[in-house]
Amino acid sequence: MAGYISEAVIKRLPAYYRHLKELEAEGVTQISSKGLGERMDFTASQVRQDINCFGGFGRQGYGYSVSELREHIGHIMGVDERHRMIILGAGNIGRAVALADSFPQNGFVTAAIFDSDPHKIGMQVDAMAVQDIAELKRYVEENAVDIAVLALPVSCAQQLAHEVYDYGIRGFWNFAPLDLKLPKDAAVVNVHLDEGLEVLSFRMKHSQP
Amino acid sequence: MAGYISEAVIKRLPAYYRHLKELEAEGVTQISSKGLGERMDFTASQVRQDINCFGGFGRQGYGYSVSELREHIGHIMGVDERHRMIILGAGNIGRAVALADSFPQNGFVTAAIFDSDPHKIGMQVDAMAVQDIAELKRYVEENAVDIAVLALPVSCAQQLAHEVYDYGIRGFWNFAPLDLKLPKDAAVVNVHLDEGLEVLSFRMKHSQP
Structure with missing residues (x-):
């Protein structure tokens, strides 16, 4: 080891x-x-x-x-084990994650996708229907899930992260532009897309031709 | 400075x-x-x-x-200046980038989106129609563009990156899972989503409860 x-x-x-x-x-x-x-x-x-x-x-x-x-x-x-993800947020990013082929090919399988927007609940994303976020607790209790994908507005990401932590999830793949505060045994990887573009802008401005 | x-x-x-x-x-x-x-x-x-x-x-x-x-x-x-992006690849990731609100709010505006797939060409993404990748050279010559978003399969990302570099683009936001080889005056930021999940898996496996 x-x-x-x-x-x-x-x-x-x-x-x-x-x-x-x-x-x-x-x-x-x-x-x-x-x-x-x-x-x-x-x-x-x-x-x-x-x-x-x-x-x-x-x-x-x-x-x-x-x-x-x-x-x-x-x-x-640990990528020789399968991981089961739930996606919180069925917006552009959440749907793109749900639809990507490469994640399940690498053992990261999306089990369910949730949203609170009545216009999105029931919408079909690949073979899954978007579920009501009110069903989240029940779902996590009844299904083995180890990763929550946070594809949510910054205004609710922190609170929902805490909720799913309390339901027992310890892996967080966070696309919301904030620093999640979670207990030390939570594993967090942030994908701050806006910040990547800002770093790109910096490099373009300061590169030597 | x-x-x-x-x-x-x-x-x-x-x-x-x-x-x-x-x-x-x-x-x-x-x-x-x-x-x-x-x-x-x-x-x-x-x-x-x-x-x-x-x-x-x-x-x-x-x-x-x-x-x-x-x-x-x-x-x-350099985020007090506007940046104009073209998206290469109208798959899930390319469309998610095109549709996100936060990038234009931060001055990163998508000017056009391209694909080579006849089923995708002409498809509407927000207010833009997906353009034929064969039109890429003409488009870049006629329009001020400074960033190429590579939302392409790994098999064609390197070649297309070289092409748009030759057309004068120097900023590359790369979502394809490879290390782009470009001249030193190109600025590259990679978003390797699969690798982020692998790092998350590592952290979950090795975190101390």
């Missing part, structure tokens, strides 16, 4: 996983830290350091087994 | 900007580094360091003017 993994390495794990999946698809079975580094724009020593950090794989002068390393990283990230 | 700003500070700028906008909306005109830090879960000294880093605002014992600091950060990020 992995020991302490720094925040920076955690954020690089999905990129390793993606490149290793691509290599597998290309039929590559072994790769050196140098080869993996070139592919990912990292130095060989950075790759060795990162990989040592979660378990010391590979043998000197031999490199890594692509499939073993991919499986190992997948297991550390 | 700002001197060198580290990557870590750049990524915090939007959060400062958001909190300062909220403070303005709440009618707060002055705030200390301690007050701002408490609000953002930073220490006062971190706030002072960050803000010094882009220009040395505020007076000892007096704090910051909320509106001046907000304007200053907005100017550094």
Whole structure:
């Protein structure tokens, strides 16, 4: 099992996983830290350091087994288990998440989608009908769900996050532009799209031609 | 003007900007580094360091003017200018970006949306009809556009990014799961949604109850 993994390495794990999946698809079975580094724009020593950090794989002068390393990283990230998500908010973002193919392909399955807007309740999104948010508690009690996708206005995101936390959900994928305050055992990943555009604007303004 | 700003500070700028906008909306005109830090879960000294880093605002014992600091950060990020975006790909993500209210409210206006799929060309997305990707070059030549939103399959994202770079676009907001290779004067921000879910899965697996 992995020991302490720094925040920076955690954020690089999905990129390793993606490149290793691509290599597998290309039929590559072994790769050196140098080869993996070139592919990912990292130095060989950075790759060795990162990989040592979660378990010391590979043998000197031999490199890594692509499939073993991919499986190992997948297991550390827990993406070899299925996750069941509920989407709170059936607006543009909520519907786009519900309709995307890649999430279920990677084991993140949308089980239900909720909204409070009477115009949206009952609306069909893929094979699901949008459910009344008033049914949320009952639904979570009766169904195994581990991730709540917050695709809500900022005005109600915090309160609903607390509610679903109280119902036992511990994973939060938050698209609302706020810093959620939740107890320490809640896992939160924020997707602040507006902030990404602001960073892009900064980079455009300050890039050297 | 700002001197060198580290990557870590750049990524915090939007959060400062958001909190300062909220403070303005709440009618707060002055705030200390301690007050701002408490609000953002930073220490006062971190706030002072960050803000010094882009220009040395505020007076000892007096704090910051909320509106001046907000304007200053907005100017550094270039979000006081309008940006015109084209969306490449009229799938779920492309349409969600086109339909979101918050981007134009923040000065990021979608000018056009393109796809290569004959079933999507001509489809109405908000007030825009999806245009044939074959019209892309002509469109960019005739219209001022500075950001391309890549909401495309991984198989064609790299090639299209190169094309629009050649047409003169330098800002790329990339939703495709790959590392774009573009010349150094291109500004790229990636939104790797799948990777965000993998990081969430990691945190759920390793969080201490």
